[in-house]
Amino acid sequence: MLVNINTHRRPVDGHLAALAGERVLCSEHRYRRGTEIFGEDEDAEYVYQITAGAVRTHKLLADGRRQINAFHLPGDMFGFENGSSHRFTAEAIIETSVRIMRRGSIIEATESRTGGTRSLLRLVTQNLQHAEDHMLLLGRKTALERVATFLVEMDARLGQPQLMALPMSRRDIADYLGLTLETVSRALSTLRDQNLLRFEGTTQRRIELLRRKELAQL
Amino acid sequence: MLVNINTHRRPVDGHLAALAGERVLCSEHRYRRGTEIFGEDEDAEYVYQITAGAVRTHKLLADGRRQINAFHLPGDMFGFENGSSHRFTAEAIIETSVRIMRRGSIIEATESRTGGTRSLLRLVTQNLQHAEDHMLLLGRKTALERVATFLVEMDARLGQPQLMALPMSRRDIADYLGLTLETVSRALSTLRDQNLLRFEGTTQRRIELLRRKELAQL
């Protein structure tokens, strides 16, 4: 099975047709919040680059326990860190636009441009590095340390904005950090009480980091 | 700094000289149990293949908490999953022999042989896959599930021998699984009491798996 056309989560037919042609190497597509972009064990036919929005990738255990491997933000590419078939599920966290490319054409492109798959190798190596750091977090850090690490990571990836607008819910953060959503909420409250951060306005997803250094050295 | 000659953990001068020459592309070296092969943040000058023994790679937090990323067994290569500098420390678990190659020559070799860095890419991708599976374990599995998963993994990698001789201590297993050594010991005792495994003889590192299927479906 190459493509499962009768599900809403696949690129629409028009995009497939375009991608199948010779001229068009990539195509834009939009996903509503909460929709699946690809599933675990599906063929890795396409590679994705986010132009707007945010994506989470996760694995599930049989009884529903979820581990989020990574969050992807605008500019990030994802979907090829895999082998030929996806090893996890990707979902749009919020309304998200992605540029979709055929996997094969990407590999050929990077190969001819750099005289090898080196840039691809670099991307996979970056993913590996992130995974290694995350294993240390999951295996050995306390709840407060995990949440602080998460905030510092997001802050850096968003370019240290004055105000950080997190796209993901407390549950997503929890499943990324190997915690429960209550524990994440409590840790954030603790950090707020220690004046390390501030919630902006009424929605709790807008956070201002007040003392980045102290947060980082947890 | 390319090579820190005055530490015992580096290849001896003879090997360095040989590696520097044109003819010899690789060299054999032996490490006593517990000795460091390379350290975190060192230059990744060499790539290693184990011919006998076992190696662990780990990261440390400032206060000494340790997370073991992976165990390496005979036949395994390690040391280039990194970028140009090592992102963790590698140590011999037991008396270990490794084949040492210059990193550069490996990359060239794989490139010329396969018309690209594809085989290298495959190796890094395998590492990434392992890391992703391990994140699920560390983030979401119970102690018993972690130990069972560990046993099944080792069993498979050792070729499902009738009797499995683990090279690593309970502490190593604990630091790999994000547990304490006591919890690992208790989990093993529980599995023994459930007749899922058996300790062979007096040393507790020889284990016979009695019902692999039931162990695997935890």
Next chain:
DNA sequence: CGAACCCTTGACTTGAATCAACATAGGTGG
């Protein structure tokens, strides 16, 4: 032979999970 590990087991503690209640936001349709 002694010393340093290694492993197991028991008793107790604790950090995070679970269970529960409540507040608020945001989306939908009347």
Next chain:
DNA sequence: CCACCTATGTTGATTCAAGTCAAGGGTTCG
């Protein structure tokens, strides 16, 4: 625009899985 509903987030009370502390036996190795 409002009323409703669901999803989201916080906080408190309680439980529990794993950690910590402690003791004792066994093995290995210099």
